Amino acid sequence: MAGRRDGLLTRDKGQSPRGSRIAVAIVIGVLFGCVFAVFYPHGLFSSDSLIQSRRIDKSDVQIGSSSCELPERINILKSDIQSLLEKNAELNKQVKGLTENLRLAEQGKDNAQKQFLVLGEKHKAGPFGTVKGLRTNPTVIPDESANPRLAKILEEVAIQKEIIVALANSNVKSMLEVWFTSIKNVGIPNYLVVALDDHIEEFCKSNDVPVYKRDPDKGIDSIAQTGGNHAVSGLKFRILREFLQLGYSVLLSDVDIVYLQNPFDYIYRDSDVESMTDGHNNMTAYGYNDVFDEPAMGWARYAHTMRIWVYNSGFFYIRPTLPSIELLDRVAGRLSREPKSWDQAVFNEELFYPSHPGYDGLHAAKRTMDYYLFMNSKVLFKTVRKDAKLKKLKPVIVHVNYHPDKLPRMKAVVEFYVNGKQDALERFPDGSQW
Numbered sequence: 001m002a003g004r005r006d007g008l009l010t011r012d013k014g015q016s017p018r019g020s021r022i023a024v025a026i027v028i029g030v031l032f033g034c035v036f037a038v039f040y041p042h043g044l045f046s047s048d049s050l051i052q053s054r055r056i057d058k059s060d061v062q063i064g065s066s067s068c069e070l071p072e073r074i075n076i077l078k079s080d081i082q083s084l085l086e087k088n089a090e091l092n093k094q095v096k097g098l099t100e101n102l103r104l105a106e107q108g109k110d111n112a113q114k115q116f117l118v119l120g121e122k123h124k125a126g127p128f129g130t131v132k133g134l135r136t137n138p139t140v141i142p143d144e145s146a147n148p149r150l151a152k153i154l155e156e157v158a159i160q161k162e163i164i165v166a167l168a169n170s171n172v173k174s175m176l177e178v179w180f181t182s183i184k185n186v187g188i189p190n191y192l193v194v195a196l197d198d199h200i201e202e203f204c205k206s207n208d209v210p211v212y213k214r215d216p217d218k219g220i221d222s223i224a225q226t227g228g229n230h231a232v233s234g235l236k237f238r239i240l241r242e243f244l245q246l247g248y249s250v251l252l253s254d255v256d257i258v259y260l261q262n263p264f265d266y267i268y269r270d271s272d273v274e275s276m277t278d279g280h281n282n283m284t285a286y287g288y289n290d291v292f293d294e295p296a297m298g299w300a301r302y303a304h305t306m307r308i309w310v311y312n313s314g315f316f317y318i319r320p321t322l323p324s325i326e327l328l329d330r331v332a333g334r335l336s337r338e339p340k341s342w343d344q345a346v347f348n349e350e351l352f353y354p355s356h357p358g359y360d361g362l363h364a365a366k367r368t369m370d371y372y373l374f375m376n377s378k379v380l381f382k383t384v385r386k387d388a389k390l391k392k393l394k395p396v397i398v399h400v401n402y403h404p405d406k407l408p409r410m411k412a413v414v415e416f417y418v419n420g421k422q423d424a425l426e427r428f429p430d431g432s433q434w
């Protein structure tokens with residue numbers, strides 16, 4: 001700044017024609033006034049902060065020496081800058097607060113982040129319409145120490161690390177017979193009965209059915225021998241866990257099921273859990289928007305809700321992944337803590353309820369099986385047997401889950417689909433008559 005001033009002074013000392021000397025002196029005086037007002041609005045020795053005077057220099061350079069209005073404009077600019085600086089300080093405070101919140105949230109997310117790192121590398125999002133979330137989770141590393149004896153059996157019986165598994169005690173012996181006869185009839189080799197008592201083990205052996213009996217010293221077996229359907233259901237999830245730990249995908253099957261084709265030809269294998277549904281049409285099986293009407297709300301009387309009929313926990317394909325094993329643990333844990341709960345309800349709640357305050361939901365991928373291929377007995381007896389076209393389609397399995405007279409209906413299914421007896425299904429009512 002001193003240099004500039006020197007420059008002006010030097011020019012002042014230079015020679016100019018005599019006649020215009022006075023005029024020049026006046027002009028120079030006025031210019032001086034302007035320039036000083038521009039450069040030193042608070043006086044020559046003002047102690048304004050360095051940043052402020054630098055900013056003013058810049059605006060001065062842009063505007064040039066146009067007129068003497070400059071000081072006013074600069075004052076306006078200065079006050080603008082002052083209020084901006086104040087706002088900036090406030091924002092900085094807010095940002096600091098947000099950063100702190102973010103840090104805390106980040107800590108909470110630590111586990112999820114780790115899980116994410118386990119699952120895969122980070123990616124940039126691709127172009128519109130090309131992005132897909134992770135659906136097929138990686139399988140766990142097989143851990144043979146979970147059950148070496150079972151590992152050996154599975155090595156012999158499973159095909160491509162896949163196996164049908166059913167639990168059975170003597171209460172369901174006659175259904176079990178229809179069950180494995182239908183499986184043999186289709187020619188499915190990779191299936192296994194988990195015998196819950198000696199009699200069923202013998203029964204399977206004598207019928208050349210692959211069987212596995214758990215070690216009696218495993219504590220949870222006491223309910224197995226005497227337990228009814230629901231007690232056995234809780235046990236089922238604990239036993240299943242070992243199959244998954246060993247690295248096998250399991251098609252868990254109740255015994256009130258007739259096999260008509262090989263289900264492994266119809267499994268997608270893209271989800272943690274792929275399950276047959278209790279639904280009976282597209283809406284109920286695959287999900288729909290159920291509109292709830294509350295006229296008192298006037299303009300907002302319609303509330304939209306998401307609905308889906310439950311997955312059938314008696315027939316599902318489960319891949320050996322962390323979310324799958326977590327699901328089994330959650331269900332088994334809740335069934336032991338809440339003995340009155342129904343395993344199918346618990347299974348669905350754990351699968352579908354989202355995370356919310358006080359609750360971390362399961363992050364499992366789900367797929368609903370085709371309800372005509374993996375058919376429940378409501379679909380068969382209410383719809384299919386009355387429809388000429390649908391009657392001609394051959395399901396993969398039929399699950400007699402909706403009817404208590406299971407054995408006669410299973411046998412009728414075999415008669416109808418295997419032996420071609422066209423009227424085999426007709427004598428049954430649509431639903432049970434209590």
Ligand SMILES: *[C@@H]1O[C@H](CO)[C@@H](O)[C@H](O)[C@H]1NC(C)=O
Nearest residue numbers: 281282283285286369370371
């Ligand atoms: C049900 O959904 C399937 C596809 O999932 C579709 O092909 C079929 O037309 C639908 N049926 C009805 C009655 O909407």
